[in-house]
Amino acid sequence: MREAKLTVGPVLFNWRPEVWRDFYFRLADEAPVDTVHLGEVVCSKRQPFFAPHLPEVMDRLTAAGKEVVLSSLALVMSERERDAMRALALDAGDLLVEANDLAIAADLAGRPHMIGPFVNVYNEGTLGYLAGRGARRICLPAELPLETLTILAAEDKAEIEVQSFGRLPLALSARCYHARSHNLHKDGCQYVCGQDLDGMAVDTMDGLAFLTVNGTQTMSSRYANLLGELGDLRKAGIHRFRLWPQSGDMVAVAGLFRRVLDGALDAKEAAGRLADLVPPDVEFANGYVHGREGHAFVA
């Protein structure tokens, strides 16, 4: 069987630049992962804050033998955002760029690149089309069941990556709900999204944890946890797994996934230890892979 690889996706939250930098430094130094994504996916207003740290973070990761992938913005609208995407594609050099909006697709055509989970790849027709234009790796949208993942992996036209840990990205908007919840407007948001390291909790009226707001993005409240599905996914031909950064100990999280993939740790035991690595009120979900509601957890 092909060697299993672990990817750490881009930080989706608005972390302070030093926190952001130190998070990646620690991944470079300690995390048993193969690939690390950098770049702002959710809100282009955040990019300037951590941009000064990008070169040193890239150097540190590369020196540690990690593959660095540059992730693009997921909803490209303004002139400034369009220019930034063009520059990202042109300046990436040998680095793989992950397209999260087709705005950047034309600039990446004909050279190896990656398609991110914010571009809709649901079937073999789309997979084949994108692979033909140079897509080498595709991280699939969250809502796909194992049956679909299996069919797409069997096409063997691009490496398939599956979102396996952390809050799941569910929706994007032009409106900033973080700002709205503080009675602010997106243009004068005061960057209130930075107050919530793992996003802002959205509960139902009867107090049930439901969703999470991260600026213009809406995510699940529950953390994806596919530790128990890794075996089935690998049998289905999927060998690359994405961990979404959360504020907890991601080095330890990656270590659990790595050891289960290596057969050095039982998935059930790993799941128990994973529960100790996330906030006590956070529950897990794996429903999508089982063809169920995304919030469901199938034991």
Added chain:
Amino acid sequence: MAASQSPVELVCPAGTPAALRAAIDAGADCVYLGFRDETNARNFPGLNFSREELAEGVAYAHARGGRVYVAINTFPRAGHPEIWHRAVDDAARLGVDAVILADLGLCDYAARKHPDLRLHLSVQASASSAEAIRFYHEAFGIRRAVLPRVLTVSEIAGLGAAVPVEMEVFVFGGLCVMAEGRCALSSYATGKSPNMNGACSPASHVRYIEKGDKVVSQLGGFTINTFGAGEPAGYPTLCKGRFEANGRLNYLFEEPTSLNTLSILPEMIAAGVRAFKIEGRQRGRAYVANVVRSFRQAVDAIARGETPPDMALEDITEGGRQTAGAYERSWR
């Protein structure tokens, strides 16, 4: 009423053959509709068209100078592309005037298999920039893009100058607050999504529960809203619910409200918009006739250089409330 000489096209919803006839009779330039299956984004029980009904609808519209667009705008299920391919093939065979597509692979199929079929890019494709729209045009010959409801009028004007395709925008009806085609909220709660099943917040997963003098509306077991005695209990569309965040209970994403752009139609035309789309394939023919007639009057008035008349559409909008949504920057 024959289709007009107006500079913009009025594209109207037809969930049933009766609604199609009502829309054409009320002055629609075009109707859009879907097949009775998972290939379209309004896959609701009792709605949509069989192949025979489509053939009759095309004949009815064409005889009156109208056009028919078929929405095949869900994302084909892996392993079963033939269901979506057949929908495109049948639409072409039955002489429709355009198909409205969202999936890249399906665009590719339609462009190769039916080079003469007019392709429109569905709002579900979420093409929100000139680069994305140009990509679909260059790759598949897309002739028109239905713009996602995330852009302001001034951004639409900028787009118009930069893309070689016609622009169609939503002007009335239900309002997605998320970027269309990129929202999995419904499947997170219910397992059914617009992209995969053609259904958002499906009725099969809705429950209304009486608790004392209150009515609680739920979707997939999650409480979406609560209504007091005598208050009409609205449908629990996930993004129009009341939730608690940052210590406050309110409509975090959007109030139960409808899009109404009557007042900014002239600005839309000035921005280069070629077609106005009315949402509501799930609506009955009386509603469709009412809205189409109002917009027909407005568009014709603008074409004559007059100010569109004031029209009372409040009574048919959701919760009686209206918004111009993302078309105005302050919405963000």
